Amino acid sequence: MRSRLALIALIAVAAWLLPYGLDSYAIHVVNVILIFAILATGLGLAMGIAGQVNLAQVAFFGVGAYVTAILTTRAGLGFWVSALLAVAATVAIGLVVGTPALRVQSHYLGIVTLGLALAFTNWVTNAEITGGAEGISAIPVPVLPGVDLSSEYLYYYLELIVLALALGFGLFVVRTGLGRRMRAMRDDSLAAGSLGAEVPLLRMTAFLLASVYGGVGGVLYAGLIRYVAPESFGIANMFLLLAMVIIGGRQSLIGCVVGAVSLALVREALVDHPTIAQVAYGTVVVLVVVFAPTGLAGLPARARVLRQRRRGRQGAAPRLGPFTPYEPTAAPPDQATTMLRVAEVTMRFRGLKALDRVSLTVDRGEIRGVVGPNGSGKTTLFNVISGLYRPTGGRVEFRGRDMTGSTPYRLARAGMSRTFQNLRLFGDLTVEENVLVALDRSRTLSSWRYLLGPVGILRRDRELHRQARAVLDRYGLADFAGLPPKSLPYGIQRRVEIARAVAAAPSLLLLDEPAAGLNGEEVRQLSDIVRAIRDSGVTVIVIEHNMGLVMSLCERITVLAGGRVIAEGEPAQVARTPAVIEAYLGDSMSSDDLPSVPEVTR
Secondary structure (H helix, E strand, O other): HHHHHHHHHHHHHHHHHHHHHOOHHHHHHHHHHHHHHHHHHHHHHHHHHHHOOOOOOHHHHOOOHHHHHHHHHHHOOOOHHHHHHHHHHHHHHHHHHHHHHHOOHHEEEEEHHHHHHHHHHHHHHOOOOOOHHHHHHOOOOOEEEEOOOOOOHHHHHHHHHHHHHHHHHHHHHHOOOOHHHHHHHHHHHHHHHHHHHHHHHHHHHHHHHHHHHHHHHHHHHHHHHEOOOOOOOOOOHOOOOHHHHHHHHHOOHHHHHHHHHHHHHHHHHHOOOOHHHHHHHHHHHHHHHHHHHOOOOHHHHHHHHHHHHHHHOOOOOOOOOOOOOOOOOOOOOOOOEEEEEEEEEEEOOOOOEEEEEEEEEOOOEEEEEEOOOOOOOOOHHHHOOOOOOOOOOEEEOOOOOOOOOOOOOHHHHOOEEOOOOOOOOOOOOOHHHHHHHHHHOOOHHHHHHHOOOHHHHHHHHHHHHHHHHHHHHOOHHHHHOOOOHHHHHHHHHHHHHHHHHHHOOOOOOEEEEOOOOOOHHHHHHHHHHHHHHHHHOOOOEEEEEOOOHHHOOOOOOEEEOOOEEEEEEEEHHHHOOOHHHHHHHHHOOOOOOOOOOOOOOO
């Protein structure tokens, strides 16, 4: 920690003293680089942290610059008043640009945002108010009492302070709840939604943050150059900005700044060879994507891994600890006995009927098993219950409320949590951060507190970390807290996913094949964990192919075949139902072949 603070202090001193060794041309180049560093930080928040492909950042840049120019030269407003209005206008445009993110993702979103950026460039080139291809000149110098900002040396310090504030705020967002939810959404939006992350609002927030950084960059550019024209906001600068973020490391804001500085210096060195520069940018981007996807920011970590491999593993390997059972909790007497009611649910995928009038009632405090052969509709039923699918027909009532077709994050906030058949952990977050995403119930609309109440945000974050450590200790995962889940053995990943799901404090927990891929001892531990979760007051529904586990764990079992319920009841009763023996086990087997059914204690 001390070495990191010393490095930050050294960089700060060097940056503060930098103008003393530069001539007038060099300080101008540095000023432009700082503006691109601010733009790259905003693009990194949207694309690297939130996973939203944003090719309109240069349009946000242009809106900030042009609105400042128009209001100061046409409307006669002061520079700083114009600057505030310019940022506000950029935010409005950012919300418009972000709207397609609610419908499309990946390269489709990139195409849409690229189209919007090109539309902006075309508009400013032809609109009379923007000065057309000639642009707008004679933008007044920003005024600060006692500071002559017409001097680019003094203007450098204004930009440096703004960059420091912008980078500091961005790092604050990334390392607290809002940033964790955005990173979770980037890694797996379905899993994030199932934990209560408001994915649509998070996508809009990502574009809003990017637009603020773009607007601020545009304002500073207008004040520095005091002239704006369409070529400054064209497709060439857009791809240059994108290359800065990719080369620096899109998942690291510091990497984005490093990428902006590095590539801007390279561009300056190749200013007399534009064709070579463009080829070089493209080549470097491709090489980085293929061989170093984490960019320059990821090189230190890669170097540490290589050193560890050469020296061999040092220190004790992390170990899985024992699970600490919950204290048994009795349900309050005034609560309804029915936790979930599925009534006549049908789910069609074009010509395929995956669920056919399925009905299911689960009582509070129950461990219900759902079994059936492959393709019987088990996971489809879970996806309908948890809001991933909107049923073609029927109703889903949760805790006495009709929640049919509700979004996953609304169901999660209402008290429903789930795991997935195929692990859906957030691979680029640590184990502790995975749990923190589940614990954090903050609303995205309350993100204004990041500006007006940062102390409260930090206090709440410390409390969340304390709760996360308690969860990891209970599940024996404390040694793995700082590791990415994708680096762990499969059985431990399964336990992490269950711990994360329970950390969301659900009243109903859906476990989709939790024993898949586990060995005998891990299955036994899983059984103990599920019973303890139920004893803590959580109702559990389990999809599972391990019939021994289902028969010993569940009080009641529902059997699906061909999208229909063919049997329901206690394990011993269901195990001897002819339809179950024929559909699930095959008509060549008899009831004597079924696993024994031990007594289930409640």
